[in-house]
Amino acid sequence: MNWSKAIIDAVWQHGRVLPEADGAAWRQDACGAWMRREHFGQEDAEFGWKIEPIATGGPATPENLRPFHCRNRYDLANGKAHCRVTADRANAPAVEYVRPPRNRQL
Numbered sequence: 400m401n402w403s404k405a406i407i408d409a410v411w412q413h414g415r416v417l418p419e420a421d422g423a424a425w426r427q428d429a430c431g432a433w434m435r436r437e438h439f440g441q442e443d444a445e446f447g448w449k450i451e452p453i454a455t456g457g458p459a460t461p462e463n464l465r466p467f468h469c470r471n472r473y474d475l476a477n478g479k480a481h482c483r484v485t486a487d488r489a490n491a492p493a494v495e496y497v498r499p500p501r502n503r504q505l
Contacts, residue, residue, distance in 0.1 A: 400459075402450055407439055409461035410450050425500060430482035432468035433500040442469045445502065468502070 402410075414426025414434060426434050428448065435446035442449075447469040455475050457463035467473060470484045487503035 400450075406459070406461060406464070407450070410464045410466050411436060411439075413461070413464075414448075414466045420500065426466065427486060428467045428471055429465060429473070429480040430468065430471045431485040432471055432482070432502050433486055434466060434468055444469070446500070470504075 411426065414428060415431075416422035416426060420426075424436050425446075426436070428434055433446050434448035435444070438444040438447045440449065441447035448466050449469055450464050451467045451473040452459070452463055452475065453465050453473050454463040465473060467480070468484050472481050473479075474481045483505055484502050485505055487501040489503070
């Protein structure tokens with residue numbers, strides 16, 4: 400689907416912002432996977448993301464749309480995220496930010 404810049408920007412705002420990451424460039428989806436703003440629509444990018452509807456039959460407005468990593472999706476039938484990728488915090492202390500952000504397959 401061809402999304403307008405206004406919709407893309409509004410949906411990006413639904414991504415989870417972490418205090419240690421620049422929210423203009425980095426967000427996490429509902430699965431915890433890192434997404435990079437400039438990688439919208441890039442399915443082969445490590446931090447690529449897309450827009451997913453979260454309401455069956457609802458209008459394509461920011462209230463009914465969410466950002467998801469390209470390998471994750473929203474399962475409309477079950478009303479929850481279907482996660483295949485999440486942030487990778489392996490070997491990182493709980494209080495430390497992982498630089499650079501990284502993802503792992505579930």
